[in-house]
Amino acid sequence: MTREDLGPHFRAVVAAWMRAEAASKFMQGPTNLPSKGRPKQVGAWITSARGKRGCNTSVANLALYAVEWQNWWDSLQPNWRSRGADGAWTVGTSYGKDGKEWGHLLQWGVNGTLSIVASLYFWGCAVREDDVAKIRWETAVTDVGWMLEGLALYYEMWNRKF
Template identity: 30%
Template sequence: PSWLTYAGDYLSDEGLGNEWTDCVKAWLAFEASFGYTEASASRLPESKSRPAIISRWLQSRKYGQTPLTFDDAATFAQEWTTWWGALQPEWRKPPHNCNLPKLMSTMSPDDDIHVLRKGGPSGLVTVVIGLKWWG
């Protein structure tokens, strides 16, 4: 699908290091597991904590533009981690005084992450795009 081509090209940035390249490869494999869906019905849960800049970007989806300036990168990082924490299933919600969720290694057999398994143009790609802006 065209959205995947645009997103993949936009996210591919070797200047962000090997870890970033591995992250993009993992995201592409994740999308492949959904058959590269076009479905916009596969959305992340609504969250009032989603950074406004991501909400605005979602309206235009201009993959070639990064709407951040250096001056607001620290604020965006705080907003992004709060949003990421809010998206998590209950068992993985961040502990108090921390915005980052519990590690996947703490997952028990009864826990799942189905609320995050959202492929397509309105799915996990929005989180990954936010990570790029933060990078």
């Protein structure tokens, strides 16, 4: 997910994900992220043993991928997240419940948040030439980056419990 440079915000997502993985001691999580509603390209990537490299995953219908991705991301959010007046998830200065409740996002390893980062990578590769679609992707990248930073902080605070 670093073969193609998708910009500083995506690099920040990858850095936050790596920070969380390191703090969780690169262990395999107890379960998998829910697959219900996940974009089919992510499932195909997982089924292929995560074998595709670079921007080779095809996202033929950007609008459909964006809707599927957003629905999946929405279903993964912890109970403390809230939405602003515009319907978007709020990005605050702290994490709800002191960052102790992460719901489905508390999944590390190859079956955890890696799938979220990969899904953004596939989407980001597909929107490079579409400035309108890229705005929606960038919003998603910002939100995922904020949540992964929170997870990294959580893992660092509680890493002795893993």
